[in-house]
Amino acid sequence: MNHKETRDIRVLALGDDRFSKRKNLRKRLRVMAEIAVVALLLFILYDLFYSLDTYKPYNHDEVAAGDTDTGFVALSYFGVDHIGDTSTLIGQKQLYKQLQELKKQGFVTITQQDIKDYYQQGRPLPQKALYLMFEDGRRDTAIFAQPILEKLNYKASMMSYGENVESMDLKFLKPSELEELEDSTYWELGTNGYRLEYINVFDRYHNYIGEIDPLRYAMLTPYLERNYNHYLMDYIRDKNGVPKESYGHMKRRISYDYEKLKDVYTSELGKVPGTYVHMHGNTGKFANNNAVSAVNEKWIRELFPMAFNREGYCFNQRNSSIYDLTRMEPQPYWPINHLLMRIKYDINTPIDFVSGDASRQDAWNLLAGAAEIENETYTLTTLPEGEAVAEVRESSSLPDVKLSTKLMGNAFGAQQIFLRSDSNRENCLCVELINDQLVVFEKHGGARRDLYQEKIPVILGETISSVEEKKKEAEVQENLTFARYAKTKEQAEEYYGRAKKREEMPAASIADGAEPYDHVQSFHRRGDHQLDIDLKGGRLKIRLDGKEVPQPIEVTENGQGSIFLGASWQGEAWSQRNLADDVYDAVFDKFTITTNTGKDKEKVLFTTELSGWNKLLFQTGELWDKVLFWFLRNA
Template sequence: MRKFFRYLLQYAILAVVGYFIYQTAFKRDTPPVHDRAAWTQRDGFVALSYGGITIDDHVTSLVSKNLLREQLQRLRQAGYQTVTTADIVAFYEQNKPLPEKALYLMFEGGRKDSVLFSQPVLTGVGFNAALYLYGDRLNGWNRFFVRRSELNKIASNPFWDVASMGYHSKLINQTPTGGYAYYLTERLRGAPGGTEETQAAYIARVTEDFRLARQSIVDMAGVTPLGYVFMPANTLGVSLPEAEAAPNATALAQNFPMAFTRVGETYNPRDADPRRLTRLQVSPNWTADRLLLEIEARQPKSRFMDFSQSVRQGLWQVPVGELDAAGDRLTLAGPLGKDGFARLRGSEGFDNFLCQVKTTPPVGGASAIYLRWRDAASFVRIRTTAERVMVQEKNGTSLNTLFQYVLPQERSGPVVYDICVKGNRLLLSVDGKNVTSYPIPLLAETSRGSFALGAFDEEGATSDPAVFSDLSLTTFPAHWVSAPGINDVPLGQARTLTSVVLPAETLKGDPLRDAAALITAAANGVSVYLDLAGSDPATIEETASFVQSAPGALVFSKLLRGFVLPLGGLDDLGRLDTIITALHAKGFSVALRVDAAGQARLLEADFALKPDWLLFDTPPAADDSAMIPLENRFDRSHMLFRAAASAGSPTISYDVKR
């Protein structure tokens, strides 16, 4: 009887392996369809991650095959389309577009069941996925993990990408109490009383592990892995000490163009660091409806109407501290002696926005309003104490105070803010008073980020929370006006006006007067462009040189944002590209004015022009399909169309397509 069961087990194993090979190599399913010529979205993508998959619906530690099918079917019905690892790399490195609801599907751990049981589900919904695995598990025999002989078949399967979670999977530095560390996050400790691994040896070990992680897949699968998952999550770039983080970051950059280092959030915006991406690990007990709700709570949003319900709706990510809501009040408190922080989910794509909020800092501490938060090394914030207001910007290791305002001693109650952020300018009102006569300039590197709140315990003893109330936040798209002169632009009503286009020839008439005009526009946070439409290449180059050498050139170089160049009037697109490149090198932005003939010419051209903006002298076409080829090549959020003008108005407005 024992012999019979041994044979039965062997045949079962052979059957499973045969089925596995059939599923991953010989079955000819229709591959996923990726209509990349029709993709136009450049905002970001959703990343979902699964561990192993089981066929037993009663196993609570893994997502069942039936649940996976239900979830992926619902995602497809909701309009999601999967993308490959190469698509994500091209999105970040080449500004290539993605589909409207781009989904990157991941299976971590390199388990056989991930491929065996999910393959028919992927086939049924037309999705593809990426398998992330450890390199040292590819050799030898095991029941759970993909082996070398199977990896090659998976890599050639159109439903799968192969990516890495590192090479060595074993934990290190285990202690008698059961503690341990991941292979890349600590130096090796010797026996009790022995010496610890030197920094040089640690760097060499980390460097070699990343090399092996990539090379093992190259050797065994014949493909170069593009993606990497760093374990454990939320350490690299977050909590890992610099001595350990720096070698990991360097080796990662040398071997992989893309990496997931965080979990908890699912949306990755276009301005994210491609080696600091985040994914949502799907819980085994989530229904399809719950998964869609979790994704929706983390999606980008353009407007938040009811902040009194924002906590209940799960709009806030609170990694440190506790956030509570009572009516129109939000209170944020950190653990005793630590700072609290709460990030508004879905706000990572904010560019231009208005914010009104009242805040009361904790006694002996400070409250903070983060206008653009990427991470602890990149943000813009307004910090409030009982005595003063400070606008601070951090880019890298340097924290700079851009502006300070001392609050009147006799004031009481919350500090009332009215904030406008436009591009790289911040307009600030405190307690109904415009405290700066000129917009506060922001660095290009902090041009986008999430909205967040902070609470600081400066004395290490306060238990009071920071209070925020009457909070409203509204984004607005780019809005340009072309006018004969600055006096024709209603700057007093131009809070949501982002740019003004002025004729270039006026500068040569009275440069000092026009320098004053630039100052007037800049004081309202409006970027100024000079219109060179209709000019030949020689005139364009001459004007650009004049701007930098004329009287008042210092003002011009600081306040002039860029130039509007003609498309229709230039036959040599190569020379136009040279001019654009030269202006970019001088720090200027470039917009192309495109008439109807120019639009057709732009569609036909195979030359890779790289303007920052396109100004169409026609309204958007009723048939959106006519613009898809251009939206595929250019950022549609930087494509502006001529709006209907009022009779007798000297100005022309340009807006994004609604």
């Protein structure tokens, strides 16, 4: 071996050694981080199941019967996790913020026994009585909700499905854990039924799918609307709506679920839970069909002392049956004022809205709705089926401006910016994102003139699919879904074959003259768009997510005027849950106004962005949440 080869080997060995040291260091750091996360979770679990605190109920002797039936509010959260980054699970901080505010405004939690006494004995409830539920019996819900209940001295019912209680799925609480929750005194037990399953399912293209479980439902949700039913709510029907089962078979099928529910809870917990949530309600009875309703009603009255048979509204009074209670399901994206607005107009009782940073609210003149400023975000919450409007104070002398903000309200609804506006917005220029479109209009003496309107996907250069292409996509995915969860290899191969065959079939595009895909938006779909406005003289330039609107928009030069922000509810959206949400939130993040002189650096006239120490604290908190989120998802 020559000298050069020896030197190369030494260099390689040294490189390998350095690489190994770096690799081992990364491994040690990762292991230490994972140990820290596991230790934190173990501590939370220990604190959850071995807390020494106990729930202290309200003093019944201090509640006097009055002339007015104040009833009670029922809220039902689907579940809780740490961050709240899903479409169904609320974050721990957001849940605490909501319940803390209800506590501050005098809401007192009541129990199942309180509800029974209210209906059966005529016993009065506290003026602001709250019945709190968490659905699905999720383990993460117990972990993250328990500390909040303890801190606020609130009590809740943990709902569960009998099928999940006896399953091996660790996502759901098991019998011993449910008993420990009940022993903590902060929880009671309820049930959503034995199983969560869907029947008579059609996709949005009217293709018959049939019966699906939650796993298939989750994969097919993008292709469904409201044309399906819950397992207990109807006969099982074919594609023509004709029952595929006799009355006797339907009765045995539904009765089996209640009998199974009774057996599971009785054998595992020694009793049937005291509250039942009938999935999915709002039929005016106990099913869509009278015969099916009669079977459900018989079992519900036999097994349970009370039942929630409606959803959407939160207020219950004595004029409704204890077997026809209603609950509201707050969504993870609801700002605090959305919840308060819904409750206020359901119970028709004064409620204070949350303004956030009071010192920074002085820069705004709220004219309608509710407004909160938190960190760098200004949120407007509409009145039910109405609007919210706020004026930027001292903005009346700004004819030419540049404006930027990130609009984070839901896609269905209107987030508006009014420029050069008079006090009544009868003369103004308006830029709005409404129902997934960018719209520009101006008003003169109240008369509206539209200047620009385009779908946001078109502006962003996204490919617009045709109805045929979307239908093909749905049919391929439906077959792949059934293949994935097929019971036999032969069935899986059959569905895979169908998916492949459909994939190979052509579908006409818009370029071929096919109809564009343009279905009604769900009001749950989130929005997130950066909007930049450049207004100077009679010319308006707009950038959306970095994309310029093709041509400058010619506007009328009507002199100076104020800047207003607006939110407007739109009434044509659909939802697969919570059918009666009539409130909308416009969310303006980092809202900034500058001069428009043409200089490289314009003067900031107004901004919701933080600065200095407050900015550093906010960014540090955001970074910590991102790091924790990463470990929770990847550890």
